[in-house]
Amino acid sequence: MKTALITGVSTKIGLGYEIAKQLGQEGFHVIIAARKFEQADSIAAELNTQGIKASAVCIDLLDRASITEAVKKVKRDHQTLDVLINNAALMLDGSATAFEKNLDEFNIEFETNVTGTWAVTQYFYPLIVASGHGRIVNVSSGAGSYGDLDFGIINFPGPALNMMGDYPLTPYAITKLALNGLTVKMSKDFRRDNVLVNAICPGxxxxxxxxxxYGARPVSESAKGIVWAATLADNGPTGQFFRDGKPLPW
Ligand SMILES: NC(=O)c1ccc[n+]([C@@H]2O[C@H](COP(=O)([O-])OP(=O)(O)OC[C@H]3O[C@@H](n4cnc5c(N)ncnc54)[C@H](OP(=O)(O)O)[C@@H]3O)[C@@H](O)[C@H]2O)c1
Structure with a gap:
């Protein structure tokens, strides 16, 4: 049975839960990761009641020891990992301008969204390679895009968010811009191991x-593009940025 690990699944209303549910319905054993083990465990139990094979691990992107323990557990129980969904992310004060932003706070967001995502990927990489056809999905955002007309770095705030007022999202956008760059670099390094890695904006x-x-769509719609990237054929794209299976400008 194929395995998929999804980070940042702490609630039933987040994208992580829906991604896990959809992958579970496609026949994956889903490994639910949250920084509080009890939350991951209770979500895995809930998915079990729906007939989905699910188990739980504790992963805090800022705690390398937790990642090491999770790798040990997945290796012991499954030997390999077919899919890693880097879904966990942090957004602190999105209303601060570049002048106002507390940079210590920004460093925590960067450490989580970029370095933490990179660490999880590094630590699980041997298990992903061992699957023979690994897929890595970095859940990104149009907020880190130059070309996204609604949410991108240049055009934001766009029409879809005007009702939320002037919300520049500067630090979050910079972390997702960096994550997109990391995705491209990873794809080049990982290609030789038949591992495909893409950045996906859920919308x-x-x-x-x-x-x-304010116009936000249901998780059931947004998760589809992530599940698509997690289940690409061996000759599928790598090092690209998509929303709903369609290329998104960087
Ligand atoms: N919702 C949108 O409109 C939208 C749009 C574009 C992109 N995205 C992206 O979609 C992904 C999921 O977001 P969401 O909207 O579903 O929000 P969410 O429910 O807040 O999910 C984020 C998850 O990340 C976890 N997390 C934060 N810091 C962590 C850490 N240090 N270690 C481990 N987990 C940590 C949170 O856990 P705790 O509960 O413990 O804090 C939470 O489970 C994110 O990557 C986000 O950037 C969302």
Whole structure:
């Protein structure tokens, strides 16, 4: 049975839960990761009740020891890992301008979204290679794109978010811009091991109460493009940026 590990699955309203559910429905054994083990465990149990094979690990992107322990557990239980979904991310104060932003706070976001994602990928890499056809999905955002007309670095705030006011998302956008660059570099290094890695923007998604009123779409729609990237054929794309299976400008 193929395995997929999804980071940042701490609630049932986040994208991580829906990604796990959809991959589980496609026949994967899903490994639910959250920084609090009890949350991951309870979500895995909930998925089990739906007939999905699921288990839990504790992964805090800022705690390398937790990643090491999770790798040991996955290796012991499954030997290999077919799919890694780097879904976990942190967004702190998105309203601060470049002048106002507290840079110590920005460093925590960068350490989580970029270095932490990189660490999880490095630590699991031997298990991913061992699967023979690894897939890595870095859940990114149009906020880190130069060409995204609604949410991108140049055009933001676009029409879809005007109702939320002037919300520049500068630090988060910079972390996702860096994640996109990392995706390209990883894809070049990992190609020789038949590992495909892509950055996927889920689109503006209702993962918080009230967001749907601002045009955010349901998680069920947004997760599809992530599941698509997780299940690409061996000759599928790598080192690219997509939303809903369609290329997104960098
Ligand atoms: N929702 C959108 O409109 C949208 C748009 C574009 C991209 N995205 C991306 O989609 C992904 C999922 O976001 P979401 O909207 O579903 O939000 P979410 O529910 O807040 O999911 C983020 C997850 O990351 C976890 N996390 C934060 N810091 C962590 C750490 N140090 N170690 C491990 N886990 C950590 C959170 O755990 P805790 O509960 O413990 O904090 C949470 O489970 C993110 O990468 C986000 O950037 C979302």
């Amino acid at each position: 503006f998604t209702a993962t918080r109460p009230g967001l749907a009123a």
